[in-house]
Amino acid sequence: MTIIAIGPVTRDLIITKSNKQSKTGGAVYFQSFVFEEFYPDYLIITNCGDSRLIDDFPDKDKVNLIKKDNTHYFVNEYPNNDDERIQSSNFPNIPITKEDLSDILPENIDAFIINPLNASDFPKETIDYLKSFNVPIYMSLQGFLRYPFERISENAYSISLKLTPEIKDLITNIDGLFLDECEAEILFKDNDIKDFNIDEIIITNGSKGSRVLADKEYQIQAVKCDNIIDSTGCGDTYLAAYISKKLTTKSILKSANFASKIASDKLSFFGPFKSDI
Numbered sequence: 001m002t003i004i005a006i007g008p009v010t011r012d013l014i015i016t017k018s019n020k021q022s023k024t025g026g027a028v029y030f031q032s033f034v035f036e037e038f039y040p041d042y043l044i045i046t047n048c049g050d051s052r053l054i055d056d057f058p059d060k061d062k063v064n065l066i067k068k069d070n071t072h073y074f075v076n077e078y079p080n081n082d083d084e085r086i087q088s089s090n091f092p093n094i095p096i097t098k099e100d101l102s103d104i105l106p107e108n109i110d111a112f113i114i115n116p117l118n119a120s121d122f123p124k125e126t127i128d129y130l131k132s133f134n135v136p137i138y139m140s141l142q143g144f145l146r147y148p149f150e151r152i153s154e155n156a157y158s159i160s161l162k163l164t165p166e167i168k169d170l171i172t173n174i175d176g177l178f179l180d181e182c183e184a185e186i187l188f189k190d191n192d193i194k195d196f197n198i199d200e201i202i203i204t205n206g207s208k209g210s211r212v213l214a215d216k217e218y219q220i221q222a223v224k225c226d227n228i229i230d231s232t233g234c235g236d237t238y239l240a241a242y243i244s245k246k247l248t249t250k251s252i253l254k255s256a257n258f259a260s261k262i263a264s265d266k267l268s269f270f271g272p273f274k275s276d277i
Helices: 027-038 051-056 124-131 165-171 181-188 234-249 252-267
Strands: 003-006 010-015 020-025 042-048 063-067 072-077 086-089 111-114 137-140 146-153 156-161 176-180 200-204 210-213 217-220
Touching: 003 027, 003 234, 020 027, 020 051, 027 042, 027 234, 027 252, 042 051, 051 063, 086 146, 111 124, 111 234, 124 165, 137 234, 156 181, 176 181, 176 234, 181 200, 200 234, 200 252, 210 252, 217 252, 234 252
Parallel strands: 003 042, 003 111, 010 072, 042 063, 111 137, 137 176, 176 200
Antiparallel strands: 010 020, 072 086, 086 156, 146 156, 200 210, 210 217
């Protein structure tokens, strides 16, 4: 049985007060390092135009590349060296389609993790196709909310978060939805949480901790990190750690506390989670 994490891999530029570095990124990239350590029966399905990015994953044999004609590019700037981020992107139109997936999915699947990075990454037809497998589906909301706001260079736009009518159909009737407090304010401003029929809604809030809305609300304390180096990918790390523990223990509380610890560990060094740090 296998976790299938689907979404784009990216080329990122990370800018802090003391450092400026280009690296591989994207939700599936950060998640792969967590799964490699805690749930090694996984498969990454990703799309990009630069196949060299696959070389940076912990196990290339567990990555299935859908070759596209462009690659997601993000600039993540942290002016205060904390979890406050200024972000821009090129917003490529390279959707993952049902046809892309139909011949490459394995027979035995534990769960799907859907990781959009902008609103065009997963058409409704693709989401409906994945729902038809009747296995748990976990989803990150953030990408579905992302739209270009203002051109800031020839190939980059600042990012606007907005809720469109189509999003409700995409996220209804899934097992878990991951988002942060800012995104939760957008999603629930004019919608009741019960309207979505989601078993678990996991809301992160950086150094202020996280909470899970399920049979009741679980408040999760953040694990303090005294040496914050790079917060890019912490939400994706949290998501993968939560799912890894949830599929094995079935416990929301254990899973969220574990995810908080792993996300904190990731903060203290540049790049993805590493178990030997």
